[in-house]
Amino acid sequence: MSEETMLSVLEDLLKEEDVLAIMLARKNEISVSPPPDKFKLKNPSIFSLLQSTMNEFFVVIEKFSSQGLDKIYFELGEYELMFFLIGGDTALVSIIPALANKGLLEVEMENARLKIRELIQKGV
Amino acid sequence: MFSASVGLSRNWEPFDAGEEIVINTLEKLEGEPKFFLLFPTIHFEKNNGFQKLLDGVFSQLNRSTPLLGCSVAGFINPKGCYTRGVTSLAIADPDMQVTIALGKNAKKTPQKAAEEFANMIKKEKSKNNSGVLFLILPGSTLPKDIFHRTRRISNPLLSSLFDKFFPLYLALSKEGVAKESEFIDKLYSRISEKMIGISAWDNNLGFSNYQFFGNRVLQNSAVGLYLSFSGEITIKYATPLKIFSEKLRVTKKDNSNYLINEINGLNAPDLFFKELKLEKKYLTEELLRKITLGFPISAYCGNIFFNRVIGLYSDKFLGLTTALNTPEIYISTASGSSIINSFDKVTDGGEKTNFVFGVSCAVLLEEVGSKIFEVKNILEKKQIKNFLFLFGGSEHFMTEVTPISSQESSVTTFF
Structure with missing residues (x-):
């Protein structure tokens, strides 16, 4: 799948005011994300930590994926992390403010996931 | 022949979006559009984006075509569910007559705006045909600098001042509280048409919203479209909320019916949290936000159960975004499945029609999040192919007897 095409989906999502950082994480592969200078995080180390621990997340994700695991949320101080899973080995991950209107953002996360799934299926 | x-x-x-949406709307329309409705999300707000959007629209649309619209929190259409972008509706029907109306300063002087609006409708509308009014009102707004992502007034002095001077603020304010009930009550003292309506909204922060009338971007204005045509009009209403508390009685409120100070003779916020079995000292901003959205105040008008979201909270009052003059109230709540089921209910019968048009509350969209895609699945299962659902600040409707404004509900009409 073309990184450029994936990047355009992620960059589109990053234009949302409350999407502070975004990446497409893939198990045992380098994640795809816009350049960190485009992120709106006050604390950029959160993103680095997330990137470096993604493979550990995938160990757990894979175990639950056969049970229908679809999304994971967790709160991290003033931030919230949303994982929208694409199979057991790929996840669309965004960092949003803890008090964001998460429901509205979820709709656009779902649209991005649908688009990424479509691109993966087409082998773009 | 009818075509939507x-x-x-x-x-x-914004300009490109305006051009694109007219092209892709009109290429599927069979006939000349009688009107063009435009519903963007708030993302176009910066850098005069809404005006650029309208400029893009009118670079492709004949300037004589009536255009109305407003900012919304999101929408569902045959292409999908979105909380960012712009959607539109155009209808062609040689037998349909269209009357547009505008009421300026609907927040500062709602009665005067309603008079102005009613006069435009009454002057132009055909007397013989049946019809339906599509009404767009400005939604309530809060000052961004004071209420950034919170609905709580924690400062005791500010709370006391707000409580004491709210009627004065309401009388003088050109912005802020929407005064939807005041507008609608006056409007329906002049007209009696069936109606479906929405309040303009943003991305659920409640900081700003816009209305569109022709090529003008407006704030604090009521805009509307009266469609007269032969045939029956169906207006359907559903709310997913169920009664959570026992019946309660408002015993002290401000004269404008926006602030509830006492319920059953007790401090209203204290009683509210007691009913929810929550101790106020444990309330975080996040929890408070979930509670005030998830447990609105509800009441009956005849056999219609309607709702008011708690938009503002302090130790002295529960502040509603729309006035409520019914003393008997309930605290109510909804589950994710009851929200989805309410869309099922409100679209029943739509499969036999040409087009389903619905308005719903942005709070419901916020509560179900990406599960809103299930609503689209329901419509597809019912083989409803042509539809538009908008998510705004409040829903308004008139069936037979009395006009009602509600929140956390859905209203539909079929063509």
């Missing part, structure tokens, strides 16, 4: 076409643009550039 719904458009979509996901372009971030």
Whole structure:
């Protein structure tokens, strides 16, 4: 799948005011994300930590994926992390403010996931 | 022959989005559009984006075509579910007559705005045909600098001042509280048409919202469209909320019916949290936000159960975004499945029609999040192919007897 095409989906999502950082994480592969200078995080180390621990997340994700695991949320101080899973080995991950209107953002996360799934299926 | 076409643009550039949406709406429309409705999300707000959007629209649309619209929190159309972008509706029907209306300063002087609006409708509308009014009102707004992502007034002095001077603020304010009930009550003292309506909204922060009338971007204005045609009009209403508390009685409130100070003779916020079995000292901003959205105040008008979201909270009052003059109230709540089921209910019968048009509350969209895609699945299962659902600040409707404004509900009409 073309990184450029994936990047355009992620960059589109990053234009949302409350999407502070975004990446497409893939198990045992380098994640795809816009350049960190485009992120709106006050604390950029959160993103680095997330990137470096993604493979550990995938160990757990894979175990639950056969049970229908679809999304994971967790709160991290003033931030919230949303994982929208694409199979057991790929996840669309965004960092949003803890008090964001998460429901509205979820709709656009779902649209991005649908688009990424479509691109993966087409082998773009 | 009746033809309805719904458009979509996901372009971030407002002028290009305007051009694109007219092209993709009109290419599917069979006939000349009688009107063009435009519903963008708040993302176009910066850098005069709404005006650029309208400029893009009118670079493709004949300037004589009536255009109305407002900012919304999101929408569902045959292409999908979105909380960013712009959608549109155009209808062609040689037998349909269209009357547009505008009421300026609907927040500062709602009665005067309603008079102005009613006069435009009454002057132009055909006397013989049946019809339906589509009404767009400005939604309530809060000052961004004071209420950034919170609905709580924690400062005791500010709370006391707000409580004491709210009627004065309401009388003088050109912005802020929407005064939807005041507008609608006056309007329906002059007209009696069936109605479906929405309040303009943003991305659920409640900081700003816009209305569109022709090529003008407006704030604090009521805009509307009266469609007269032969045939029956169906207006359907559903709310997913169920009664959570026992019946309660408002015993002290401000004269404008926006602030509830006492319920059953007790401090209203204290009683509210007691009913929810929550101790106020444990209330975080996040929890408070979930509670005030998830447990609105509800009441009956005849056999219609309607709701008011708690938009503002302090130790002295529960502040409603729309006035409520019924003393008997309930605290109510909804589950994710009851929200989805309410869309099922409100679209029943739509499969036999040409087009389903619905308005719903942005709070319901916020509560179900990406599960809103199930609503689209329901419509597809019912083989409803042509539809548009908008999510705004409040829903308004008139069936037979009395007009009602509600929140956390859905209203539909079928063509």
